[in-house]
Amino acid sequence: MSDAGDPAGDLRIAVTGAGGRMGREVIEAAADREAVAVAVAVNRTEIDPVAGVAVNDADDLDELLASEAPDVLVDFTGPDSAVAYAEACADAGVPLVTGTTGFSDAQVDSLRAASDAVPVLKASNFARGVAALRRAVREAAAALPGYDVELTETHHNAKRDAPSGTAKSILDDVEDARDDLDERVHGREGDAPRSPGEVGVHARRAGDVTGEHEVLLAGNRETLELTHRAGDRGVFAEGALDAAAWLADRDPGWYGFGDVLDAGEK
Ligand SMILES: NC(=O)C1=CN([C@@H]2O[C@H](COP(=O)(O)OP(=O)(O)OC[C@H]3O[C@@H](n4cnc5c(N)ncnc54)[C@H](OP(=O)(O)O)[C@@H]3O)[C@@H](O)[C@H]2O)C=CC1
Numbered sequence: 096m097s098d099a100g101d102p103a104g105d106l107r108i109a110v111t112g113a114g115g116r117m118g119r120e121v122i123e124a125a126a127d128r129e130a131v132a133v134a135v136a137v138n139r140t141e142i143d144p145v146a147g148v149a150v151n152d153a154d155d156l157d158e159l160l161a162s163e164a165p166d167v168l169v170d171f172t173g174p175d176s177a178v179a180y181a182e183a184c185a186d187a188g189v190p191l192v193t194g195t196t197g198f199s200d201a202q203v204d205s206l207r208a209a210s211d212a213v214p215v216l217k218a219s220n221f222a223r224g225v226a227a228l229r230r231a232v233r234e235a236a237a238a239l240p241g242y243d244v245e246l247t248e249t250h251h252n253a254k255r256d257a258p259s260g261t262a263k264s265i266l267d268d269v270e271d272a273r274d275d276l277d278e279r280v281h282g283r284e285g286d287a288p289r290s291p292g293e294v295g296v297h298a299r300r301a302g303d304v305t306g307e308h309e310v311l312l313a314g315n316r317e318t319l320e321l322t323h324r325a326g327d328r329g330v331f332a333e334g335a336l337d338a339a340a341w342l343a344d345r346d347p348g349w350y351g352f353g354d355v356l357d358a359g360e361k
């Protein structure tokens with residue numbers, strides 16, 4: 096399907112949401128990468144080829160997974176479709192990498208159910224810098240007991256879910272590191288004094304900002320700010336392809352991007 100060809104030995108990926116911001120980025124990153132070929136690309140609505148790759152109707156995904164047998168499917172779509180695609184992967188025996196965010200707890204349970212049949216890797220952020228930010232935040236939160244913590248994320252004006260998936264992952268990290276913090280307060284208005292157990296969460300949507308996450312830790316006479324800024328979506332696409340290459344040969348189970356980084360593999 097890809098003009099780049101499909102030589103034996105290549106990692107053959109399927110891409111859902113091929114017409115989306117991230118789907119396009121993944122296809123373009125695959126075209127730039129040796130030994131990765133796009134075997135299947137689908138989109139919900141009809142679109143022109145992306146980077147020379149023909150894009151099929153997402154309704155035909157089951158058939159395409161059966162006929163093309165890709166090594167792994169890379170999904171950046173929306174929560175409902177990601178769950179449906181996970182079920183398709185489980186039926187077809189195709190490992191799944193999903194970077195989609197905004198899932199409900201029940202939807203995460205559905206993804207986990209698929210991981211009984213195939214390897215499933217879910218990550219709210221495929222930037223290596225965000226993985227480092229999360230480690231730094233865990234360490235700082237544990238090292239600064241009693242300090243107030245506030246998280247601010249900024250994204251482009253077309254982002255649907257708020258707060259971002261990355262913000263929620265960071266908040267989980269903070270709460271793991273600090274037992275005394277257990278109340279997420281989303282913005283403040285009116286008479287809203289801060290209580291000790293809260294973590295403030297602020298979601299900004301503006302222009303074409305790719306994605307920024309800032310964690311502020313403040314005591315009475317000092318502040319610490321830890322910030323990650325994504326320069327472009329290529330950083331996420333590269334991480335997702337690294338994850339796809341790592342996941343293709345794994346046993347069924349539930350994985351995160353940290354597993355890829357811990358293994359030290361590209
Ligand atoms: N983990 C990470 O590192 C990153 C995660 N993301 C996440 O990836 C997801 C996609 O982001 P982005 O590419 O910016 O979004 P876009 O809106 O640009 O693209 C979404 C794509 O998914 C498709 N889609 C959406 N809903 C459905 C549905 N119900 N059924 C079938 N197809 C659907 C759209 O199809 P159509 O063209 O028909 O609308 C489109 O192709 C978001 O959840 C975002 O938060 C984003 C960046 C990095």
Ligand SMILES: O=C(O)C1=N[C@H](C(=O)O)C[C@H](O)C1
Nearest residue numbers: 196219220254259260261306
């Ligand atoms: O929708 C986006 O754009 C992004 N979504 C992810 C998230 O929700 O955390 C990751 C990144 O920040 C970009």
